[in-house]
Amino acid sequence: MxxxxxxxxxxxxxxxxxxxxxxxxxxxxxxxxxxLALVVSFLTFACSIVLLGEALDHDVIRYxxxxxxxxxxxxxxxxxxxxxxxxxxxxxxxxxxxxxxxxVRDEIPASKHYLFYATYLLCMTGLLGMCxxxxxxxxxxxxxxxxLSSYALISLGRTRRAPLAxxxxxxxxxxxxxxxxxxxxxxxxxxxxxxxxDIAARVPHEHGPRTVLVAxxxxxxxxxxxxxxxxxxxWLPNAYTYAPSVVTCFIAATxxxxxxxxxxxxxxxxxxxxxxFDVLPLDTELMxxxxxxxxxxxxxxxxxxxxxxxLAYSSVAQIxxxxxxxxxxxxxxxxxxxxxxxxHALIKGGLFxxxxxxxxxxxxxxxxxxxxxxxxxxxxxxxxxxxxxxxIGVPLTAGFISKWLLLTSAFETGxxxxxxxxxxxxxxxxxxxxxxxxxxxxxxPSEAAANATEAPLxxxxxxxxxxxxxxxxxxxxxxSAGIARQAAIALLGGTP
Amino acid sequence: xxxxxxIRIITKLLIPYILLFAFYxxxxxxxxxxxxxxxGVIFASALILYGLVFGLDAIKKVAPxxxxxxxxxxxVLVYAGTxxxxxxxxxxFLDYNVLEHHVLPQWHVPSGQHxxxxxxxxxxxxxxxxxxxxxxxxxxxRKQVQ
Numbered sequence: 155m156x157x158x159x160x161x162x163x164x165x166x167x168x169x170x171x172x173x174x175x176x177x178x179x180x181x182x183x184x185x186x187x188x189x190l191a192l193v194v195s196f197l198t199f200a201c202s203i204v205l206l207g208e209a210l211d212h213d214v215i216r217y218x219x220x221x222x223x224x225x226x227x228x229x230x231x232x233x234x235x236x237x238x239x240x241x242x243x244x245x246x247x248x249x250x251x252x253x254x255x256x257x258v259r260d261e262i263p264a265s266k267h268y269l270f271y272a273t274y275l276l277c278m279t280g281l282l283g284m285c286x287x288x289x290x291x292x293x294x295x296x297x298x299x300x301x302l303s304s305y306a307l308i309s310l311g312r313t314r315r316a317p318l319a320x321x322x323x324x325x326x327x328x329x330x331x332x333x334x335x336x337x338x339x340x341x342x343x344x345x346x347x348x349x350x351x352d353i354a355a356r357v358p359h360e361h362g363p364r365t366v367l368v369a370x371x372x373x374x375x376x377x378x379x380x381x382x383x384x385x386x387x388x389w390l391p392n393a394y395t396y397a398p399s400v401v402t403c404f405i406a407a408t409x410x411x412x413x414x415x416x417x418x419x420x421x422x423x424x425x426x427x428x429x430x431f432d433v434l435p436l437d438t439e440l441m442x443x444x445x446x447x448x449x450x451x452x453x454x455x456x457x458x459x460x461x462x463x464x465l466a467y468s469s470v471a472q473i474x475x476x477x478x479x480x481x482x483x484x485x486x487x488x489x490x491x492x493x494x495x496x497x498h499a500l501i502k503g504g505l506f507x508x509x510x511x512x513x514x515x516x517x518x519x520x521x522x523x524x525x526x527x528x529x530x531x532x533x534x535x536x537x538x539x540x541x542x543x544x545x546i547g548v549p550l551t552a553g554f555i556s557k558w559l560l561l562t563s564a565f566e567t568g569x570x571x572x573x574x575x576x577x578x579x580x581x582x583x584x585x586x587x588x589x590x591x592x593x594x595x596x597x598x599p600s601e602a603a604a605n606a607t608e609a610p611l612x613x614x615x616x617x618x619x620x621x622x623x624x625x626x627x628x629x630x631x632x633x634s635a636g637i638a639r640q641a642a643i644a645l646l647g648g649t650p
Numbered sequence: 651x652x653x654x655x656x657i658r659i660i661t662k663l664l665i666p667y668i669l670l671f672a673f674y675x676x677x678x679x680x681x682x683x684x685x686x687x688x689x690g691v692i693f694a695s696a697l698i699l700y701g702l703v704f705g706l707d708a709i710k711k712v713a714p715x716x717x718x719x720x721x722x723x724x725x726v727l728v729y730a731g732t733x734x735x736x737x738x739x740x741x742x743f744l745d746y747n748v749l750e751h752h753v754l755p756q757w758h759v760p761s762g763q764h765x766x767x768x769x770x771x772x773x774x775x776x777x778x779x780x781x782x783x784x785x786x787x788x789x790x791x792r793k794q795v796q
Contacts, residue, residue, distance in 0.1 A: 173734065175723075177723070217743075219742065220745050
């Protein structure tokens with residue numbers, strides 16, 4: 155029995171949340187739906203941890219859907235990289251669900267609770283599916299599942315701006331998805347196959363027809379929209395700001411990272427770094443856009459009065475760091491980029507949870523309403539301070555590990571200016587984190603803050619799990635940076 | 651629109667044939683052109699036509715929104731459940747070969763691949779019907795904004 159389940163793990167990862175979502179709708183009761191979603195999300199997390207362990211111990215795990223052998227059928231494959239991304243996506247999904255009920259009760263009308271949990275599970279299905287599948291068209295399908303459900307989740311926000319923000323995201327997201335689909339279509343036209351490994355073996359690179367070049371361009375631009383890379387990030391601040399707190403926690407921590415994952419897969423698996431970075435100038439462009447993005451988004455974050463919007467702009471900047479690592483295409487740089495996906499998921503998930511705690515107790519995420527809240531809600535405020543330090547990249551926090559790897563790689567490849575610019579950009583992070591810390595601890599309490607009580611334990615504990623994890627993975631790295639390094643070496647074509 | 655006798659009578663005449671055609675497309679989908687998507691849309695178009703002519707209240711009596719909502723989920727569950735069934739029978743997810751059964755061979759009862767695709771398309775059909783009807787309800791039931 156155990157062996158049988160073992161063999162089906164890659165598909166169970168997808169099927170569990172996919173089956174649980176309609177079950178949530180069928181039971182039609184918020185409480186039951188929540189319990190089901192909670193159990194399933196932890197089972198999914200367990201699945202992905204076991205899969206990651208298997209991938210680390212042995213080799214790539216393959217699963218043929220419907221017993222059709224690839225490239226004819228869809229093949230699911232789990233290697234170290236996808237296992238790593240799956241593990242933290244499902245982990246964050248489970249922890250956010252532990253945190254969710256009180257915040258959901260506060261922000262979403264009770265009649266929609268079971269639909270909320272169903273949609274949440276669907277979003278998780280989509281994100282995990284993008285990681286696990288080895289079929290390019292399947293990537294698109296799961297991308298759409300996760301995007302469509304996240305539009306719905308965002309539109310549940312309390313204010314009337316939430317549907318507008320969701321609609322804005324829907325328009326841009328659909329354009330991005332269409333670009334990706336066109337790219338996939340062109341690649342299919344050139345190779346006659348949709349299996350990623352098979353495409354990689356067949357696609358002509360140098361002196362190939364222009365179709366391939368156009369396909370790469372469409373895929374890159376489409377995924378850049380989904381990743382919210384600097385000039386294409388306009389959907390992100392509104393979506394994160396007006397979505398319900400729980401949704402922001404989950405989407406901010408996972409959705410853009412999974413798009414980064416897909417981007418890395420396509421660059422290193424299909425386009426190949428040699429073609430993308432040596433023949434085409436993709437690395438220079440990515441570096442340029444990420445550096446400009448880091449500075450502009452961080453500066454924009456400094457001027458925000460809405461804390462969720464501040465964090466959203468900071469997310470745009472952090473995507474820049476990930477791309478910076480990817481564009482350097484050295485084992486150190488790439489592993490820096492990959493581990494930053496993980497670290498940033500922990501940090502940003504934790505910080506948005508803190509914002510959700512304040513939103514519950516103070517009824518607002520405007521910085522002016524948070525004045526002096528550090529006195530009445532010391533633990534929540536402390537969580538912000540620790541998470542903020544990690545976001546800046548102070549030693550002993552997870553943020554330091556990824557920035558250190560990126561800096562090392564910049565020095566190794568002799569890109570001094572980038573190293574200097576990265577350090578300068580961290581100063582901008584100091585400014586926007588400090589603004590909030592100052593408001594929390596050193597201002598006269600506002601009326602709301604003076605009467606507030608500490609956030610409930612059910613929300614504080616999951617918040618501290620994530621915040622604690624940023625400290626843990628700041629000093630103990632075999633399972634973050636270590637795995638990222640193995641994944642990076644495998645992506646660059648070596649053996650770990 | 652129910653004030654116009656011609657529209658009313660023609661609608662009543664047409665709806666059974668539309669439904670019948672939907673079932674034909676659904677059940678013939680595994681032999682020829684057709685399948686769950688198309689059948690679902692045709693089936694829903696009969697419901698929507700009824701709603702357009704006889705009004706929102708009448709159609710909500712035929713297809714209550716709560717039932718439609720559950721059907722949206724049920725279809726997905728039928729699809730995924732087929733996959734789970736094949737896994738329980740010892741195959742891989744959606745491996746229809748394990749559904750091979752050889753019951754009543756002289757009646758050409760579908761077996762294996764055939765039964766699998768039939769169940770999956772049934773799920774698709776239910777969900778598409780429900781979703782199309784739900785979209786109609788969402789637009790038709792919207793309050794006029796002043």
